[in-house]
Amino acid sequence: MGEDFQRNQLKELKETALPCFQCGVCSSSCPVFRVSPELNPRLSVDSIISRGKVPSEGNEWLCAYCLMCDQRCPMGVSLAEILMVIKNISAREGKAPPDVIESAESLMADGCQSPISSRSEKQREDMGLPKLPRANPADVQMLFRATGAAEVVELNRKAVEEASE
Amino acid sequence: MKFAFFPGCTMAYRLPFAEKSIRMVAPHFDIELVDLAFTCCPEPNTVRALSDDTWITFAARNIALAEAEGLDILTACAGCHESLSLAKHELDKKPERKNKVNELLKGLGLEYRGTSKIVHMHQQLFDEIGIETISSKVVKPVPIKVVTHTGCHLLRPERILHVDSAEVPVKLDMLCEAIGMVPLDYMDKTMCCGAGVRKTNSVTSYAVLREKMTSIAMVEPDAIVVFCPTCFITFESGQRVANRIFGTDFKFPVFYYTELLAIAMNLPGMDILLAEHRVKIELPASAETKEERKTGAKDSIPSSP
């Protein structure tokens, strides 16, 4: 991890982004760009190609991952995947949105991305739906730690606390 | 056909009535569902955005559970389907990633081998069971005008998912036709519902929904049909939020496809499930059953096979 990891990621990003010739098909197909011009997938990629930098404004978190850009890119650049890597890098810098962190924490706690309430368990029962088997929380937490997400979550928590202080 | 059933967190705990409808229609199409101790798929925009390795490991664990049982996975949510399919694609393509993931799974007594297929209910109904068989099970056609929204994560990436044409999806329309509905073409049919960005910026999310809804409203459908619980919630609850934020006036009923299928098949107990919908619809029953319905349809339901 650390610097080497980031450098490698940037190198890989550049390679994936390189075929992009800035035609604008991605941005004109992007539902988010249509309502929030801050997210322009074309400019995110341009930043990587022409400035050799991962954009740091955090706009990529606005990506809905609908893959429209990915589908239509005439050069076959997987823009959604590039934006995903940019999010990964941004998360490692403690810039992940709080709600995203919350979801991850919920997954870490009970294997589901939003907390399972007793009300919804009851509702299932009333409808005659089976009680779903659940993963062993210890296993979930082990995987979470071993794959780096726990670290990222903690880092972002700290960042939020620092900001509020 | 026996499947490991993957309803996904959203359907299981926020849309249980939609899950119920799947479990209701399944036996009629020889689908047997097995429940396994799955976790969240996991959702790309939260988990994967934080850590790609975490995402692929959890997905691999889920698939490995099914593989251990020798079962393919039947998904109900477009998001889960896409997430598991992409993870599978990546693991099957890159042995070094697979090995890395398996190192971790070994501790849980699991191994990802790549033997289980990921199949969405949409694919199972259209590609395997087929329109004709579905039509043959319809006893009470549902004569309403609908727009369909297949969902981004069933359509794209087309090169990996192969569910329907990413630019001109028609299969869900045909599934709707098969049960007596009239699908309408509309602008922005393949556009996202906006769900993916809700956790980051909810106003943007509802603005995307507003755009989509504006295009839907142009053709004045009776309802919106989806094949994804997340899209369902975005449309059904989201339109009210959008109305509050933007002063619009959307109130379209929304259905998960198998709910309508269950209705068309006249399966008992659908009324209770439909009561869970936030935007209600008075379904105009098809000509032959209309009278029946007005004079206490509830009694007639249990008599069907």
Place this chain on the structure above:
Amino acid sequence: MTTSHPKGSSAGPPEAEVVSSEPELRIGVFPCKCGKNIGAVVDIDAVAEYAKTLPGVVHVQVNTYTCADPGQREIQEAITQHGLNRIVVASCSPTMHEDTFRKTVKAAGLNPYLCIMTNIREHVSWVHQHDPKSATQKAMDLIAMSVAKAATLVAQPELDVPVTQAALIVGAGVAGMQAALDLADAGFKVHLVERQPTIGGIMAILDKVFPQNDCSICILGPKMVDVAKHPNISLITMAEVESISGYVGNFEVRVKQRPRYVDMDKCTSCGDCVEVCPVDVPSRTDQNLTWQKAIQIPFPQAVPSSYFIDPEACLGMDLIRCGKCIDRCEQEAIIPSDKAKYIDFDVGVIILATGFKPADPSKTPRLGWGRFPNVITTLEFERLINAAGPTEGKLVRPSDLIKPTSVAIAQCVGSRDIGTRSACSNYCCAESVKCALLIKEHYPDTEVTIYYQDLRMHGKYFEDQYLKAREEGVKFIRGRVGEIQQYPDTKNLRVSVEDTTHNKLSMETFDMVILSMGAEGAAGDFPLPISCTSDSFYIESHPKLKPVDTSSAGVFICGGAESPKDIRDSVIQASAAAGRAAIILQKGRYPIEALSAKIMQDLCSRCGTCVSRCPYGAISQDGTGKFTIMGALCQACGTCAGDCPQDAIYMPNFTSQQIEAQIETALAENPSDKIVAFACAFCSYRGSDLAGVSRMQYPTNARVIRAMCSGRYSVKFAQKAFELGAGAVLYSGCHLPADCHFQTGNVWMAKREPRIRGWMKRNNIEDERFRVEWVSAGEGKKWQTIMTEMANAVKTPRKNIPTPKTQTVAKSEKSAKSKTKTTSKDKQAGKPRSPSKGASQKKTTRKK
């Protein structure tokens, strides 16, 4: 394909006449710096010093540009001064200059086939720019391999063949017509074959042509009439070339002509028949925007000026089913019994002017063509604005036939997209500006917006057009259209584009959208194996210096079949092709390669395997059971030799002995790091050259051995390489099934793969160390990928090297079987076998 023997060609030399009388080997090596092209990476002086140590080398001379006049002179002087009898020029690809240097040595009195080249530019300096040390080592190895090969080169007699002074031109669009008129005017007979019922091609259906916007059919029509009337042109429409056999100067052509059902001589084009024909078919000329009858003429100016019947649509040319046209035609021109005809003729040269296809808009579904009626293509627009078109030149939108008040033009549809064609289609920018100007000319109030990615107005006078369009108020917005959506009520279109100049999304509504369609390659569907690019355009012999030649002698290309281009460029190319073809026709004789195969009779077991391998029918058996090869028919692919169980076929300049010497030399040191890569001359080797020309970098492990065709690669070459410890072996050829320039060499090579793999398995050699790959001349990138992947494969040391024991057993068995034969074979090959082995041994000792 039919095969037959050519008439009057000077036959090859009699069997087994290959004898070298030179007493002593005196090899000259000429390493070239190619300016900085080689010199900046490869240490040429070190290479030269090394070359001096190689066995048989008596003279080494470095030059900055060996191919330039002084460089060539130096070679000639060295031949005389030092009595050189074998020449190795270590410079660029033999594809580039083999011919040049053969001529050079010939002028100095040496047989040209005693000169070979070592490719240290495309295979070394250009692809290993960042590793001068390994590049220099590779250059040394490659030269050593060439020297080892040169040691057994044998002089080959030069032959020529007579030339039939007639040409076949395929395709009668503007390019084919121009080429036909040029050759016919020069006095040569021309057979002009066209698939459609009329000549004229795409140009005949355009309205106006840029940049002067003159009327297309007004300038093309007279030319079409000239073609029809020219005494030297035999025009065959509704026809396709069925088969071609033979070779340069002596092609035998068979054309299949579909029935027209109308007697062209009797038909006066009065059109009476059309009035009574009850069947409507979509009009091809009008891009399916309107209807024509089953009996029809494509357009009024069609040539030949005669109707024809579309048999698919016709109800029946008899009075029971219909027969109305027969009844009506006063000239009695309808021939219900008309049948397909075969027309045979001989020609000396062939020009392919088969054109391109307009790209298919349904391959870009995000733009809605086919779903939204008001989204049309540029060709559909041409018909709508054309006075002879379905609306008599009134521009209306298809959904409601109302004049559009706003029109958008979307650029790059079917071009610059890896899903369709990744290259630019060249003509579409100018075409769109012309369309915009035509709209403005007819309807000044209609708003026109062109959405472009890069506006490429590159041609003469084009920029003036652009300026004029801007003056006329045409809007130009930079940004490629992302999607088009149709309003459900009005059928108006919403065009989504990011205005990339201002980083802003533009979602404008238009009455109509024109998709500026690019070109799709249509080449390759022809009974001659001329190699094509991955997007189906014919590949030229050299992109700059031989742009209308192909790698097959006597076959030329022009117009849209070569690459997408406009009318002016098509005409220029057509005249160029005609000129090149006339050079061959006018001389009357054509020299052919002297490298045809010979059977070494005393080794031949008369099994006849070679007969089935030869795609040219060049091998036959006489009454005594003896097999012989007809020199002029043989194209020297070596597929027969590749499968000869007795190794009894002698391939000049590509003998088994020479190839094995190259393998031995390549693997003399650190063999497990080496990739012995076989590449065929027309596809794979050119693919590797392209990787060089494109400066695609890859690791230095490969030692390339060139053969004419992949059919030449025997099973035993791979075995030999593995026995000597090679890290990996590559057999690369033209793409299966039909890309092979020798028709089926690649197919036969592919059949050897299981045998090699079986042998590898038995000898415990990992599967991934051997690869069979199909690399076209257009796939430099693929070559780079293969080289890089194979270099990874050789990083791990060999698990097992077959013990020399098995090797000797196999060999001794063989030699025991044919002891006497081996001796005679050596004699016939011109040189004893031992020198090459001795040479490589000597070399290794010196190196050590």
